[in-house]
Amino acid sequence: MRFWILFAFVLFQATTVVSQDVNPSTIDIVRDKWGVPHIYAKTDAAVAYGLAWANSEDDFKTIQQGFLAGKAMLGSYSGKSGATVDYIVQLLQCRKIVEERYEKDIAPDYKRVLEGYAAGINAYAKAYPKEVFLKKIFPVTPKDMLTYSVLQLAISSGADKALREITSGTIPLATQFASGGSNAYAFNSKMTEDGNVYLAINSHQPLEGPVAWYEAHLASEEGWNILGALFPGAPSILHGCNENLGWAHTVNYPDKLDVYQLELNPQNKTQYKFDGQWEQLKTTRIKLRVKIAGLKIGVKKNIWESNYGPTLVTDKGAFAIRTGALMEIRALEQWYRMNKAKNFSEFKMALSMLAIPGYNIVYADRYDTIFHISNGKIPIRNQRYEWKNTLPGNTSETLWREFHSLG
Template sequence: MRKLFSIVFFLIYSVNLTAQIKIELETYRDPNQIDIIRDKWGVPHIFGKTDADVAYGLAWAHAEDDFETIQLSLMAGNGMLARYKGREGAQVDYIVRLLRIPELVEDRYERDLSADFKKVLQGYCEGLNAYAEKHNNEVLLKNLFPVTPKAMIRYSVLQLCILSGADKALSSIFGGTVPLLENFKTQGSNAFAFNSKKTTDGNTYLAINAHQPLEGPVAFYEAHLNSEEGWNILGANFPGAPSILHGVNEHLGWAHTVNEPDKLDVYQLEMHPKNKNQYLFDGNWETLEVKETRIPVKFKLMTLSAIRDLHWSKYGPTIITKRGTFSIRMPAQMDIRGLEQWYRFNKAKNFTEFKAALEMRAIPGYNIVYADKYDTIYYISNGRIPVRPKGYNWKSTLPGNTSKTLWNELHPISALPQVLQPSSGFVYNTNHSPFHSTEGKENPVITDSTMGYETLENNRSKRWEALVQPLNKVSYEDFKRIKFDRQFPSTFYFPYNIDSLFLLDETTYPDIADLIVQLKNWDKKGDATNIGAGTFFMVYHDIVPKRSVFMKQGFIGLEDAVGILRSTKATMLQQFNRTNLQLGEVQKLVRGNVALPLPGLPDLLAPMYSIPYKDGMYKGNQGDAYIELVKFTKDGPIIESVNVYGASARKDSPHYTDQMQMYIDQKTKPMTLNKATVYQQAVKKYHPL
């Protein structure tokens, strides 16, 4: 991949990232008519006359809290990241060009997006540009501004292509040499809902629980949006999004989790033996479309240009490698309305309106768990799934020489796995099989194997099932206890069998007897003071570098287990000089100068995943993140939430770390959609000026 970005041409000029800039604003609204209310936790509650006014205020408030991440996200979606981050950003810029995202947005923006949503996009851009003009010393890349609605849509299309697996496909085609865009990807999550058939008080409950990276472009930002045009919602979004991505309004709420149907296909083309730009298709030699692109790349105080040819076949983006020529095809690359569909979810007042928004089929993935004040609960494993002919292995590389594999239609929403108002009184998803989303015969069934839906179970799904099964009715206290559970099920459900770690005889292996005993005595809880959890944590991180081997064989053998424990013990002694480590001694929640003992382990209902920190310790980087719990009552939704760090990513803000201890203690803060209450409890009120 390095050769791909070899510098062949110099365009030299000085780059001053803090240069004074003047942005010509095309403004249609009066910021004095927009109120930003900050509550005691710094969460922004934004009020305006129109939805576009509120979008303006959202952009301003989010920029106050995390302008840097918003800019980096928009740079990525608009093929400008290499101008700021150099070679690292060039990988992203190449993907944007290869997928023809700018051309797609240019072609479809005017005809595909509705007029009212364009006003929302315009309002958001005005707010962001106004902030950039007022705080030009914070601008990272002057050419990024003024941001336009099309720039926002380009970034959303990139995100949804990554959600569909574009980066993994490209990495595989290039033989694993393309870095995966992990910082731009969403990951796990839990979502579940109970209606009056299952709750003790007759109310409907909804758990919105994202397991995201704790920081970066897909870390959730909490906000409350309220306009006189009927927009009143509290929830969370990503940097650069003009609405809430999952949350609750006065009538209904929804949560997302990541799903894994087959959203992308890879084809190997049959190339002409004497012409590298021709491929066989239905018996005829077709010519690849070729376009040269220049990618500006920051290099010290200069910007250099990398030149790359982009290829395109009838299937889509095409890559020529030593191993062959491959094309990829995905529905995410064929629609630009994802952000508008989320906006329609925001404005829905009942299930009929929510379902109508779902019928847009613009969001290419995500499970959805829905609940409303009318006692409706619903689950769907949503996706833009191609209608594929039988007779091909759609999970593998496909023949790229026939129109038989060139699909053009999508399955209707009605064909996707879903459950509405089950008699069990609950629906749930923990990134496991959509065919096990409630109880018994009302579960969806597989109707078309070419959709490629996952059928796996995991530790979270089995633990959730074990917690709910004995409960005839679920109280709100039960609901919260299930959400915050930190215990593995009685039998592990990792992708490969790890039982051998718990079957060793300590008398046979005296050199690792202490670790064997600690694992055997472990209650399978992920509490910060738990020594067994600390041992398992260290063992897990010794397994991770070898997991591809264990995935292939399906289990960890006894000899493997002995080797892992010996390696783990050596690490413990080297880093900590002892082996009886509590989980919170080795895993920390870190931000700024705050480092707290952090509970949670991979694939718990309240999970945590960590990366190396310092002195042998690790810090959480992904897992139980934004949490919003909702009870729909006759008097309106009762809402509580917590975010992992706080409302602001600014190091000098009092809200940079003020939710950390609350998060660790699994406590929440009360939130409200009531305008009068918000103003009454306001800590700060101002206009975006």
């Protein structure tokens, strides 16, 4: 049995318009017998607003936890474990890259989608204040959304694992990657008895939490029509199918992150050698808020940065990490372009953005095209070095700056 849920917000007057592209009274959310939301609106921005509202109805808790992490405020809610995440967010400078790149890197049409989603989240929080964890989370902004996505993709690229190994003194000489992951396959018509094209998506994710799949159908009058799954807080489908094509993601294991050991100055531990010269570590003092026994305690910490990127100073020395995931903010936009692709040429054009730092992509379309790529934002590295080892952090020969193209 299907039923319609029309937006009837008591907090808005009938004439309220959230932005140029979003009028909540024109958005329809249809939930099927399984509770999956089918969201219909004139514009993509309005659909994003409806997605934010529907996802909040079902899992506002997880969405808030994500934005708390992105805003480096999780310690104020969940205590010491949350403060550790807050430290990582600031060490990785997730917000800094968003602030630097937002205006020049994010396309105007996608900014409207982000603004629509943020407006939906904020409207839900205003309508249901008792469900809000911390008032300071709101209003959520597009930059908050992108900051959280940068954090997630840095973690999926191995940043958290590298930081744990550095701080525990167990950073290995070489990284051994696990072989587990999800499954996907595609068959074109030549390989099927009924002559149809098939795509199977068998993603192995937990049933709840920040990386649990949330199913939705998004349909606008601007050509966005896709059924699939996303993580809580994401403003578009991450894998699924539209009327012309579909794709699946599984985990892949390219070498996406490098760890460098810096050569510190014996006379001044805040300096490191780089191409024969002593460079100064950039030091920033940050303040974490930690919830302890109902009280919020301020804790001050240092974070460091070198030419290579975020840097940790430990008893074992100083180590820096470098990954393409911390140099890019357009991953969510790339998924949006993949959502709206009408054929393989448009889909491959979206892939050429190289904004999603990893994951296998298995693709199939109605035109009998199937495709697979082990996707990644892979640096162009100097082949004189063994890149799975901890690298010397004293030379520009190991400081890569460019990436391989899609080909």
